[in-house]
Structures are given as structure tokens and as C-alpha cells.
């Protein structure tokens with residue numbers, strides 16, 4: 001169901017949750033918060049900001065905590081993005097609900113206005129205007145974007161009635177009753193945010209949503225099947241970057257044309273290298289002759305030497321994969337070195353600055 005609601009004319013404000021530590025993405029998140037990790041050539045958030053703007057959002061409050069100052073350094077007052085940005089920092093992390101409540105102090109809208117709330121680690125192609133329109137037309141307290149996944153046990157499972165009303169919110173349950181899950185984008189009526197206790201740790205997933213449903217408040221789901229990805233794990237993070245480069249999700253923030261790979265300024269790719277699958281080659285990064293790189297994120301100033309193979313992996317800034325080394329489904333931290341002939345396979349994570357000597361790690365004896 002669509003509505004004539006226009007976020008632009010209503011001056012829709014948004015809160016962006018970016019205070020998490022991103023533990024599942026370590027070591028990448030040791031020095032850089034997850035929402036700032038280079039993704040398809042720009043900080044991850046640049047894609048979300050551009051999408052929110054395309055739906056008429058002009059003012060966004062960042063709810064920061066972990067490495068808070070880096071957000072203002074990256075995005076400033078937002079004018080370069082056609083946005084007005086504010087930063088509200090928690091001294092100690094207040095959880096998702098506490099963070100929304102804290103950030104709401106910087107909102108300027110009245111208590112009956114809809115407020116868009118976005119997790120800072122989601123890529124989504126859904127129609128935000130339609131979600132807000134549904135919220136307004138139903139007079140909802142909260143309207144949750146819902147998506148369908150194969151394994152709902154890792155997410156908040158959200159059953160709805162025939163009218164779209166949410167009947168339960170079951171966070172990370174081993175026995176999900178539906179494969180419709182919380183997609184991490186909410187519309188709150190502002191007065192509902194103001195009811196969240198101030199200055200306390202509160203989880204919207206474990207406390208606010210179940211509490212509202214229990215109290216009979218109108219909580220609705222906006223379900224769709226557009227592109228959706230939670231980039232919280234290394235495999236998903238790499239996939240998100242590649243999908244953007246390949247054009248599977250259109251992003252106004254992509255700094256070049258879609259294709260098999262995207263080379264950033266100063267990157268050098270040998271004509272004899274094979275490079276595909278939506279790989280991004282960061283600024284001044286090098287891919288030497290006869291190297292093969294598939295579906296990966298190569299950060300600034302890293303080097304993939306001759307004959308090396310990199311598949312579905314992240315190679316951090318200034319890191320090096322030496323001649324003949326193989327890196328698959330792995331994360332190579334900043335400045336780390338994978339010496340010649342090593343084989344790093346699924347789930348391997350090399351911490352920043354670590355240097356693996358030649359042939360130190362192998363998974364087969366015939367290499």
C-alpha cells in the first residue's frame with residue numbers, strides 16, 4: 001500500500017546508529033568503526049547517506065560511541081553530501097534504544113512526526129518513502145522494515161498478522177516462527193522515542209519492541225523483497241562491496257562506473273592480472289602481473305604480488321600478499337604481510353602488522 005506522504009515536504013529527520021564496536025569484523029574494526037570501512041571505494045555510510053537523501057531526508061543525527069570523533073572527521077557538517085549532520089555521543093554505549101533516545105535530543109521535529117532510524121551496517125534497496133507513508137497512514141507507533149532470509153535464527157524474527165501488524169518480536173531465537181526478520185530500518189513516531197528511559201542502557205530489539213507489542217501499541221511491519229544485506233561479518237562485508245561495484249544495488253555514492261572491478265585514483269592493475277567479481281582496488285593499491293583477484297576488497301596502498309591469488313577477501317591498507325600466496329575468504333589486517341607460498345583459507349584473520357614468513361601456513365602438502 002502506498003501513500004502520498006512526501007518525506008521532503010515534511011522535512012523528515014533521521015537517526016543513524018553507528019556506535020557499535022563491530023566485533024565480528026575484527027581486526028578491520030580495531031582502528032576504524034564498521035560504518036567507516038571503505039566499501040566500494042567510499043566509507044560504508046556514504047552509500048546509506050546518499051540513499052536516505054534520495055528519499056528526501058535532509059537532516060541526520062549520528063548516534064556515536066565507539067571511536068566517535070572519526071565520524072565528524074569523515075563527514076563534517078554534511079554539506080558535501082547535501083545534508084545537515086549532527087553528532088550525539090554516548091560516554092558509555094547505551095545500546096540501540098538508549099542511543100536512539102540520546103540522539104533524539106538533537107531532533108527538531110514535533111512529537112507527532114515520523115522519525116527514520118537506521119542501523120549503520122545495512123545495505124538496503126527498499127523504498128523508504130513507502131515505509132514512512134505506511135507508518136503515517138496507519139497511525140503506527142513504530143513501523144519496522146522486514147526482509148526474508150534463509151536462516152532467521154541469527155536475526156530478530158518478526159511475525160505479523162494479515163493486516164501487517166507485528167504480533168511478536170523474537171530476537172535471535174533458535175526456533176524462528178517465520179523467515180521474516182528485522183531489517184534494521186525503523187520509523188518511530190517521535191513521542192514513542194521520548195518514552196524510552198533517558199541515560200540508560202536499553203535495547204530496542206530486546207526491550208522497546210517487545211514492550212510496545214505487549215502493551216498493544218500499533219507496531220507494523222513493512223515487508224518487501226528488495227536487495228538487503230547486513231554487512232556485520234567479513235563475508236557479508238566483502239559481498240556488499242562487490243554487489244555495489246557490480247551494480248546489484250545501485251548507489252548514488254559509487255565513485256565510478258559499475259563493472260567487474262573498480263580502480264580508485266592511483267591504483268595500478270597489471271594488464272596481465274585477472275581481476276573480477278566486483279573487486280575494488282583502493283587508492284594507490286597495486287595488483288601485479290599474473291595475479292588473480294576475485295570478489296575482494298583491496299584497501300589503499302596494499303600490494304598483491306605476481307601470481308598471488310586473492311578470493312572473497314579483504315586486504316587491509318598497506319598490507320601485502322606476496323608472490324604465489326593464496327588468500328581465500330580471509331581478512332588481512334592493515335600493514336600485515338602474507339609471505340610467499342602461504343595459503344590462508346576460510347575464516348583466517350591476520351592481525352595488523354603481522355608478517356607471515358614464506359610458506360608458514362599451508363592446507364595441503366602438494367603446494
Ligand code: GTP
Nearest residue numbers: 017018019020021022023024063093094095099120
Ligand atoms: P558486532 O559487535 O559485530 O555485533 O557489531 P555492532 O557493534 O555493530 O552491533 P550490532 O550489529 O548489533 O549493532 C546494530 C547497529 O546498532 C549498528 O549500526 C551499531 O553501530 C549500532 N549500535 C549497537 N550498539 C550501540 C550502542 O550502544 N550505541 C550506539 N550509538 N549504536 C549502537
